[in-house]
Amino acid sequence: MSNEIKPTEGELEILQVLWDKGLCTVREVHEEIAKTKDSGYTTTLKLMQIMHEKGLVERNTSAKTHVYKALVTRKDAQKSALDKILNTVFTGSTADLVIQALGTHRASQSEIEAIKNYLNQFENPEK
Amino acid sequence: MSNEIKPTEGELEILQVLWDKGLCTVREVHEEIAKTKDSGYTTTLKLMQIMHEKGLVERNTSAKTHVYKALVTRKDAQKSALDKILNTVFTGSTADLVIQALGTHRASQSEIEAIKNYLNQFENPEK
DNA sequence: AAATATCTACGATAGATTTCGTATATGCAA
DNA sequence: TTGCATATACGAAATCTATCGTAGATATTT
Missing domain, CATH: 1.10.10.10 (Winged helix-like DNA-binding domain superfamily/Winged helix DNA-binding domain)
Structure with missing residues (x-):
């Protein structure tokens, strides 16, 4: 921290x-x-x-x-902003945040694909 | 709005x-x-x-x-907080936000599954 | 060179937020 | 019933943020 x-x-x-x-x-x-x-x-x-x-x-x-x-990068600010709302309104649940975000701000098909690809990285790699 | x-x-x-x-x-x-x-x-x-x-x-x-x-619900506040950071640091890209969130705050396997299931709702419904 | 434009520095104000002290009312205990 | 603990109400200070005016320095134009 x-x-x-x-x-x-x-x-x-x-x-x-x-x-x-x-x-x-x-x-x-x-x-x-x-x-x-x-x-x-x-x-x-x-x-x-x-x-x-x-x-x-x-x-x-x-x-x-x-x-x-x-001097602060956009990424720094993004991380801070996310940390903050995660620890306040979202009680630490990343999944809640993600689902809320996708729910109220509809993503385009290509964005959805991008996210799915991203998630696949974590798909039990060593089966 | x-x-x-x-x-x-x-x-x-x-x-x-x-x-x-x-x-x-x-x-x-x-x-x-x-x-x-x-x-x-x-x-x-x-x-x-x-x-x-x-x-x-x-x-x-x-x-x-x-x-x-x-009187304000947590969900109301969540939506507001998300809107705000989306329109500022995330320049409107929900996908960026989601990927950042997942990247820095590792979600558990079950959370990842939950998100994938959620995304599947949007899988070209009328093929 | 004199007038004009543009820049930085800086103080001052206004408004919002947070903080606290004090007055006053209310309930409880000895 | 007298005193103590605990409540609310409320005004006022302290801080932070945003805003602007003005002074003075530095360029640019005529």
């Missing part, structure tokens, strides 16, 4: 953009966020500065315009 | 107890929470009062000591 990645709602929005685009200036992140939400530029800037203090991102300050990069 | 169940962190802790135990007094909930965290009795009380205002719980006030009951 080492790392607790717990970005806030606003931080997650920013991480999304960084994950999708890789290296980004504050302006780039802000433009992207402004598509679905309207808040000021300095709001995004401030959040990203705080994320830097927290170690969620790193930045290159050699030029006037700083360039940011996510 | 009807209901957004978004209990806070503290509210979730309380809901846990109510889901596990059913009807509870503030004292009972507090004792349980105090096992893993130390905060005062009135803190728990206040939170539960707020949850009552928000409609997350109901309470019987006929006796001096009030008895609380969750």
Whole structure:
């Protein structure tokens, strides 16, 4: 039980953009966020500065315009998010979570196949 | 897209107890929470009062000591939690979520069977 | 070079959440 | 019945998060 990645709602929005685009200036992140939400530029800037203090991102300050990069990976965040809801609402049952997920958010046929293939890895390998 | 169940962190802790135990007094909930965290009795009380205002719980006030009951079900909260992480860290891919969940939190053989059976429901029904 | 645009830094505010202290009511025991 | 334990109610502080305005530095344009 080492790392607790717990970005806030606003931080997650920013991480999304960084994950999708890789290296980004504050302006780039802000433009992207402004598509679905309207808040000021300095709001995004401030959040990203705080994320830097927290170690969620790193930045290159050699030029006037700083360039940011996510330090937490999407996978890290996924694992944390899963751990959290598993330990709270799902009382630790992975199977419950999986079945709920498949039940309410219908997967496509190809996704279902992918999952089945994945499961087959665990099919008593040494029979 | 009807209901957004978004209990806070503290509210979730309380809901846990109510889901596990059913009807509870503030004292009972507090004792349980105090096992893993130390905060005062009135803190728990206040939170539960707020949850009552928000409609997350109901309470019987006929006796001096009030008895609380969750109004949100665990399933409601599960659905909300899943929706949320699907739309943020998992970019809408149920398959990614499922595979991640199975990958990091190994399921037992019987759980795997349960999931496979579940998936078979969707096997091209009209061949 | 002067005006304009763009950037970072930073303080301040607003709102939500958590925390607690204190007042007051109620039940129980000596 | 007097005192003690335990409840609820409620206001207020402490924290966190998000938001923005403004100052000052650095480019860019004319």
